[in-house]
Amino acid sequence: MYRWYLALRWLLSRPINLLGMAGVTVSVWALIVVVSIFSGFLVEVRKHVRAVTSDLTVLNVPPSLPYAQLDAVLRSDPNVAATAPRLSWYGLLHPLGKRQEIAPRVRTLDAPAGDVPLVSLVGIVPTLEREVTGFGQWVDAVTDPALRVPDAAQPLDRPPGDKPAILVSERRLRGEFVGPGAVAKVTSARLGERDDRDGGMQKLAAEFTIAGCYTTRHTAFDDLTCFVPIETLRRVMQLPAATSVSEVVVRCRDGGRATATAARLERRLNAERGGLEPVILVRTWDQLHAQFLAAVEHQRSLMKLVLIVIMVVAAFLMFATLSMMVTEKTHDIGILSAMGAARSGILRVFLFCGLSITAVGTGLGIVAGCLSSVYLDSFNRWLRATFDVDLFPPRIYHLDRVPYDLDPAWIAQVAAMALILGLVVSGLPAWRAARHDPVESLRHE
Secondary structure, three states, X not given: OHHHHHHHHHHHOOOOHHHHHHHHHHHHHHHHHHHHHXXXXXXXXXXXXXXXXXXXXXXXXXXXXXXXXXXXXXXXXXXXXXXXXXXXXXXXEEEEOHHHHOOOOOOOOOXXXXXXXXXXXXXXXXXXXXXXXXXXXXXXXXXXXXXXXXXXXXXXXXXXXXXXXXXXXXXXXXXXXXXXXXXXXEEEEEEOOOOOOOOOEEEEEEEEXXXXXXXXXXXXXXXXXXXXXXXXXXXXXXXXXXOOOOEEEEEEOOHHHHHHHHHXXXXXXXXXXXXXXXXXXXXXXXXXXXXXXXXXXXXXXXXXXHHHHHHHHHHHHHHHXXXXXXXXXXXXXXXXXXXXXXXXXXXXXXXXXXXXXXXHHHHHHHHHHHHHHHHHHHHHXXXXXXXXXXXXXXXXXXXXXXXXXXXXXXXXXXXXXXXHHHHHHHHHHHHHHHOOXXXXXXXXX
């Protein structure tokens, strides 16, 4: 019983021990808050990526393979509910005409990153695209009547004039064009006949009329993707086959079995072609974006590593305070030894001191971390309203709140790591105290 009494008395008589407790509290708090916010952000990112990607995507489709043949093979699978053809190509998108010259180019956070003109032209059949992806929802999500397409059911119908329609994101429309009806020029290239002047590249150019816009919560998708009618893109690219596609998007009846369905369809499609090159690939939405999602996950892992260093620094601080306590209590240690206290008892006194500091600091850190994660959004709203400071600007992250994801397993790992580290750093001074010679300790002043 005396061990707990002495440990508590020595702790309360030395306020410097609060530094070690504060260090543990701050490190545990940081590990919980930052990782929880990052985990919540990762969850939101996965939702945004999932919202703009179909269940399955058929890639590496040869130009000579017609969509009708692909559709027949895909729909023969019981888990395939709908398919839609796509033709993708890259190009440079520029405003064109006098109407654009009178529109000042103002760089804002709503404009595409760096005003990059590179876009991915995606040729689609709107009626089929609606059955597979959220294309209809992306068009309907535009709330500004001045930017909406006249007919949301047919957003790529030819507008008045002789130029085909193109659908850009709301972010790009606000940042680069005066509004629907503006003229845009797309410049691209493709491999053509060998020519010493152009290195075998054939220049492609076409003019489009902005029919309207769409919006999603995936910023990178909005900044890069433009939709055009698939027949128009075939004509611009001067493809020899009138039915060629570059990919096919697929909606599954049961998304939980998408991985097995992808493997099954990939084998069936390549078997139908007799093993000819190129090999057709079928990927699920997470496989298609695996590199991007892995990069975000890797950043979270690096953040954990950095924050663990803070806990190590707090452990060194606690080690320093306990070592000072052992030095200051050398005379008391001699008295205890003279009164018959065993070395194990003296060891436990200082272990109790260290573990008490760690336990209280860990508990306070967990409570503070959980409360901070839950109420950080309210604090962010207050900062925004009072000081015009925003921790998570909605225009950049497309988040309507500060995300968080409190993982009980991670909280338990942090608590266990803190307690183990506290046991180690308090065990070293406690071992030194237990090995003191009682005679030398009594002589100490």
